Amino acid sequence: MFSGNALPSAISDRHQRLAGPQGIRGIVANGQIFAIAVFASLGGLVYGYNQGMFGQILNMSSFAKTVHPESISNPTARGLLTAILELGAWVGALSNGYIADKLGRKLCVDVAVFVFVIGVIVQACATAPSYILGGRFITGLGVGSLSMVVPLYNAELAPAEIRGALVSLQQLSITAGIMISYWIGYGTNFIGGTGDGQSKAAWLIPICIQIAPALILGVGINFMPQSPRWLMSVGREEECLQTISRIRRVDTENELVALEFLEIKAQHIFDQETSQRLFPEYQNHTFKSDFMLGFHAYARLFTNRALFKRTLVSILIMMFQQWTGINAILYYAPFIFQDLGLTGNTVSLLASGVVGVVMFLATIPAVLYIDNLGRKPVLICGAIGMAICHFVIAGISASFDGSWDQHSAAGWVAVVFVWIFVVHFGYSWGPGAWVVIAEIFPLGVRAKGISIGASSNWLNNFAVGMATSDMLASMKYGTYVFFGLITSIGAAYIYFLVPETKGRTLEEMDELFNDTTGQGQKDLEQMDKIWHELGMFNDVLPNVSHIINSHEKGSIVLAEV
Template sequence: MYRIYNIYVLAGFGTIGGMLFGFDISSMSAWIGARQYTDYFNDPDSTLQGGITASMSGGSLIGALAAGFIADPLGRRGALQVASVIWIIGAILQCSSQNVAHLIVGRVVSGLSIGITSSQCCVYLAELAPSKIRGRIVGIQQWSIEWGILIMYLISYGCVMTVDGPAAWRIAWGVQAIPGAVLLAALFFFPESPRWLAGRDRWEETHEVLANLHGGGDRDDPIVLAELEEVKEAARIAMEAKDVSFFGLFGPRIWKRTLAGTSVQIWQQLLGGNVMLYYLVYIFNMAGLTGNVALTSSIIQYVLFLVTTAFILPIVDRVGRRPLLLGGAIFASIVHFATAGVMATYGYPVDSIDGNANLRWAVEGDPARAIIALSYIFVAMYGLTWAPIGWIYCSEVFPLRYRAKGVGLSAACNWAINLALAFFVPPAFTNIQWRTYIIFGVFCFAMTFHVFFLYPETSGKSLEEIDLLFDQNLSAWRTGSKTSHLHTRAAELANEKGAGATATATEEERA
């Protein structure tokens, strides 16, 4: 069967799984202030709206935990195919919702799919990509999430403006099934992960996939042979142990990697991106923007998010993971504290905003414009740093036999915090108003120290070299980027091949 081997084409279609996540984020953020939605579902209060929003995260938590158990026997590609089918079912359920309970069931089902794709897309791409551009390739998943956010928001915006009644949100949520169907069809033409094949002793297929991915089909290419050596060594080590369980992720040689992979996903959520994306309309409403003006301002922010991530992806492997994580945490902390200061100093309590009793704090004039500007600055910083790096980093730190379950657990941690924040933020805006930003600012300050002392640099290293990096117990701040051992070994193999060819030629001349 015909297979696609261009890594950028694979990333472009494979990260549709990330686009599904983005679709869900903006599908809800666009509707929480729309009359078509609030009238049909009887104006849900802050607690109920938090539950509706969080239902997707709850499903995603379950899906992420199950992802490793699906991906290990079926393969990375097989797991994504299963997730595509689940997503289509979830879109149909949401589109046909008759009440809040029906809607929540649909969002939970969609969440199951997102939990699988959010963990296994980055694993799949990390195992396909060459080490020198792995961050760029895996980071495309985050960019795809942002495309999904923008596309669904524009679709929802158009429906809000032009369609009356529940047909507005039914059309928007029904359209979500289309990318799921595209991903399902595309996966039939994708190769399986060479590292998953190696774990099943399918060495002929492993060599063929590596050759087509990294050597233009040349099975004797030095880079291909060097990577095949490393994959064989990693597979040999993996086969020495019995089947991996979640408890193995906390073993004496693995727990540091598990801590790094899971915590980077937890911190990504506690950075505060959830506040800016799920409840963006609430923030703009408190700053004096209501109705269509708030929706239009949200579009600007989503475009900014998309552009900044597009800027960082081509250079993410040269900049490194640690500088972006550290810089992003420090900058986010400053922005959160500044936003809280402006809201506390110039804001005042109100009974409701534009008829929404969930919002009890308002800011007007220049201070309101300052809050909007700070929101834009935060999203730009988030798109440059933690949004892509969180997914890249957790896909790199686990060894082969732990990777599917380890990244699944990491994604599950992301969704667990996402679930908590989806519940927390609406009541927080109602009850503690500007103090919500103080909480996120403190989280950002704390994560700076964690990253500095415990996150080694993984940029520019093969997945097998990262294993050695953790085993050596080097101080995290001393693990800078370097030329991959893979390329050094490839050069050695090329020299050996050249020396062999020279010797053969000399023997022929003598004859």
């Protein structure tokens, strides 16, 4: 047996030898996987569009007349209209771990799209605030599910050397959705004029148009490959092997395909044996037993020391992402820019549109370089940059609040620092947080672990959405000081407590998070036994076609090699 990380390095060395290029060259070399990930990331575009769109229509006079003006003018009521979607998304993301494991990643997307479309239809029929509240909650259920399953799907298809780039596509799509929504909202704002005569189409078009990308995703995902890791988890090993071969564009006898298949199989065997050891009473595969296994899998994320380390990282990294204040800006940008001295709805909406463009452009480098630079340096640099922007905006607001008409240049400087803040978020915490939570969990609890992280994102998103309107009204420049301090703490958390995951396979994450004593050592020894039984340390890997479905009753039958 081995101690610490000594033995797994043999597998790591083999993987490093077989790994392809990173960055742009890696994306080109894996063009098929990249195209699949781009399509799947339509889920992010839907999510981002919804984020940016609502802040735009809140500022439209025709929308205010439809849902009653006091619902918009009152900070608390406006906060609830905005944040209710995040509450629904929290529920959707939290419950989606079980659904993604039970139905598969692709069917899970279809369910999320169906729920999302129902919510949009309810909003489009709005005649009172209750329609918006109910519709946005239902829409949130779908958005939350998509926010969890898309990075999960992309992470499970991606080779380690470009996994960060492919998961980052989710955030790039989110920023694309935000950018598109801002400019659509800016354009439709003029339908019927910007005053009391404004047409209902000004806000109905931005709401209804989001159905189109959702339906394209729901139909198209059925033509995409299934996740090989999910196929392994449900016993469809031949399909798993063929899928790996197809997406890597080499035959099933290729050493890279064999190694990836054996790594996935080893993790699956480990999860099965652990489940049988811990919960022997739930191995009869009835609905009740499967539900209870799912429940205990969620519970293990908090009761198992090694898993709790990962769970804590996923919860906290998403908490810090939201309390950078990014969604305070996305949701309330028109109101913030008015507070910073920009006059007129049209000007503030135009300034908001620049936020969308800037964020989209800033996210592109993350897709190209996060696998080269690593997760930690990018997150730390971004947090420091955002904190500085918050403090500068706070200083300008404290100096000139109440006299913006006499200091318009100062107002525009503050606006520029809002744009710079968005740049720092775009290349760092926007994609980086999703990359980390998508790759740190083992196969058996990956979907559930990501759902915990995504639910943390949405719960904190809800809190930010509810609090920001009142914070801006009562704390004024203190709001930016608060966000700046939280962001600074986030930088320290990443530096001291989060391990670097760059270049690690999903199965190698155990090396980063497992203890070397107690249960962690026992788990490593158990995995060591499985690796040896599967022949993963042989000079020549076994013929994987001969060992499919061969792990029965704790034994593995290997072919002659």
